[in-house]
Amino acid sequence: MNGSDDILTPLSPLDPREASGYRLLARLGEGGMGTVYLSRTRGGQPVAFKVIRREYGQDPDFRRRFEQEVRAARRVQGYHLVPVVDHDTTGPLPWIASAFVPGLTLADVLASFGPLPLPAVFQLVGCAARALGSIHAAEVVHRDLKPANILLGSTGPYVIDFGIARAAESTQLTHSGGIVGTPQYMSPEQALGEPVTAAADVFSLGLIAAVAATGRHPYGEGGATALAVRIANTGRAAPDLSEYPAALRTLLERCLAAEPAARITTDELAVLCERAAGRPLRAFDGWLPAPLMERIARREAAAARPPEPTPTPTRPDADAHWSGQSTVTAPPRRGPAHPPQPAQAPSARSAPGVRPVVLAAGLAVAVALTAVVTRAIVSPDGGAGASGGSQTDRKPTGASAPASPAASGSPSKQAAYTLVFEDKPLTLRAPAFNTGTHVDLDAPKLFPDGKIGVTDGMELTYQDWGDADLRFLTPMGKSGGTTPEACRTGVDTDTLPAALPRKDLNLGTPLAKGTVLCTVTSEGNLAMLRITDVVPPAKGGGLSSDMPDYVTTLTLWKISK
Incomplete structure (x- = not known):
């Protein structure tokens, strides 16, 4: 994070000005999976519009899985989730349009403000557990839960970027035994390349709770590869939790069990956190420290005054770079189901143990009885943007209707x-x-x-x-x-x-x-x-x-x- 309160970066000459009928107003962030822009529906609803990277978009396996995953994630509805309102997989580059509300990622917060007070951590984890419960009820597993994918706002925390990680696993980039995720926030089974269930997300949330409260990763210090090796070896060498506060230690012990079946459920975790926080999970008046709440308020004010989009570039290389990006389809006809809707800010620095890395080779676990972590590819996104599931190519009605037949890609x-x-x-x-x-x-x-x-x-x-x-x-x-x-x-x-x-x-x-x-x-x-x-x-x-x-x-x- 650069310290500025303005989360809206003007478009560069190489950025598109329009995509599939959406007018792009500013940059919100960029990650390994793609670039996120601020846009609005024809009805005026702000959206975070993520354009997927070309190397993913040109992979037919990714397109097929991406379509399946966003349709599955579209079924996810609940509090503390950012709904996706539109998507397309048929154009030159796939994209997702998610509801937008300004806020700070937990990764940015930890980097700029340090660890959070314990009551705020319990409230954060409890709300995230509720969000995961909604995700899992729709038979979706997040697979890449990390501080960059938890957004903090004045109306609470939000889980973002569910629905893309699994699609990336099917691409040519990961066919050779690869798995997608952020190594230092994986579960043991994910680090070992084994099938993952909802319990994998609970393990990741336990790691996040430890870092959010103390800045210390339960598996110690070191790079992402070293931490992933230790996580993979949890069955033989459980992390030392003795230095964590007693109330938090109970939570960590129940989240970080080596066996998925032994981990706490999301419902149980939410109840535990509400009791430990000493207040209702959804009571957000002053739930974060005052300096942080002030920063969030300034960001909300900045987002309410979006800059005018810069003129369309005339440079030939810019036009060529985005050729094919102006196929027009109609923005969505309906708004998000659960206000308020957050969106993420770009992150320049990472919290302790958060910075994603690409592991070009396998992670060899230095214990005889532990399997080899064959290959881990970082969550393609460093925290910019939003994802999930939505309707695609829906006919607009009312205020959202296109101005002319040419504007509708029905x-x-x-x-x-x-x-x-x-x-x-x-x-x-x-x-x-x-x-x-x-x-x-x-x-x-x-x-x-x-x-x-x-x-x-x-x-x-x-x-x-x-x-x-x-x-x-x-x-x-x-x-x-x-x-x-x-x-x-x-x-x-x-x-x-x-x-x-x-x-x-x-x-x-x-x-x-x-x-x-x-x-x-x-x-x-x-x-x-x-x-x-x-x-x-x-x-x-x-x-x-x-x-x-x-x-x-x-x-x-x-x-x-």
């Missing part, structure tokens, strides 16, 4: 549709107790007893575990007709909630016989499900679910532009 007006198959029978039977059925509409294929969280390439899942529901993994809309154009309009303008709970399904209100459902699939096709019959749940209980069966026909079109 896919339903530009796309061409080629029939792949028509009216294939597909019956979605209610899952048995404590099971779920995943559905791939592109195949089409049903996966009864599908594993929890294993939904890549799927469009919906019908589940009777936890909160029993019919869950849409890609945006699902109701269509007023059966043509592809009407189907796409339904996706864009009449989108259903991400999940329909058991009680609503049994009432028959959202999905009745004759309903036409449409979605753009994970492979980019247009799918239409026509419900031809709804079979009520059987009486008598047993192992059968008490949700209805849906008899449908499926039609699929390939979308081309």
Whole structure:
């Protein structure tokens, strides 16, 4: 951080002035994954507009996974999260537009102000735990939680940048056994290249709590590689927590367990933190030290007066650099679900143990029984920007409508549709107790007893575990007709909630016989499900679910532009 209260950097000659219909006003920051700009929707809502780096954008595997991940992250809703309001993966460079509220990253705060008071740390961690709970409920794992991805504002802390890290794992940059994350904030299983679950984020949050409260990393001093090796070896050599305050030590012990199953849950962590903080988690009046609150207030004032964008450059190299970046699509028609919405400030310095590094070779763990950390690539983002999931190419309405047809990139007006198959029978039977059925509409294929969280390439899942529901993994809309154009309009303008709970399904209100459902699939096709019959749940209980069966026909079109 440069000490200035102005978080808005004027555009350079090489920066774009417009992208996909968004007017770019200033730079907010830059990281390994891309550059973040301040923009506004046509309705005037400020957004942080992140343009993904060219080397990622040109990788087809990244584009495919990026689309899946942001659609999954779009399902995430809750307090202390920054919602993404739009995204696109089809243009020359992918981008994400996230709601914007000025604030300071925890990394910047620690670098400029030092450790936080314990009550503020407990409040920060408790709110972050609530945010992680919402992320995990949508079957998303953050994978790159670190101080640069926690934003502090006058209305509390916010978790940002969930939804991109996993997409980067699929690129050519990481195919040779690589994993994405920030080494000094990884969990042991992530550092060892093993599968990660929600518990990995809890471990990372424990490390953040220790650094935020004391400036000391639980695994000692040293570079990112050395810390990652020690983290990977947690099962044999647990960190020494004896020098941390007693109240914090309890939290750290429960977060930093070597075995994921032994770690505290996010709900339990939030309760523990609220008790330790001595105040409600969402009571933010004076929750941070006065000098820090004053700095945040000045940044909010600066953000309220965005600079006029600099003139469009005439340099040939600038124009060539951004060729293809002006394909116009309509900004989103709806605002964020949970105000206030934060955004990040650029960071020039890092908190202790925060600075990302790229490990070109594997991390060899110097213990015989510990596996080799094959290769770790730092979280592509050093903390600039925001990410997540959202609708893409949605038709604007009201104040957000484009000024002219030329300003609207509505896919339903530009796309061409080629029939792949028509009216294939597909019956979605209610899952048995404590099971779920995943559905791939592109195949089409049903996966009864599908594993929890294993939904890549799927469009919906019908589940009777936890909160029993019919869950849409890609945006699902109701269509007023059966043509592809009407189907796409339904996706864009009449989108259903991400999940329909058991009680609503049994009432028959959202999905009745004759309903036409449409979605753009994970492979980019247009799918239409026509419900031809709804079979009520059987009486008598047993192992059968008490949700209805849906008899449908499926039609699929390939979308081309």
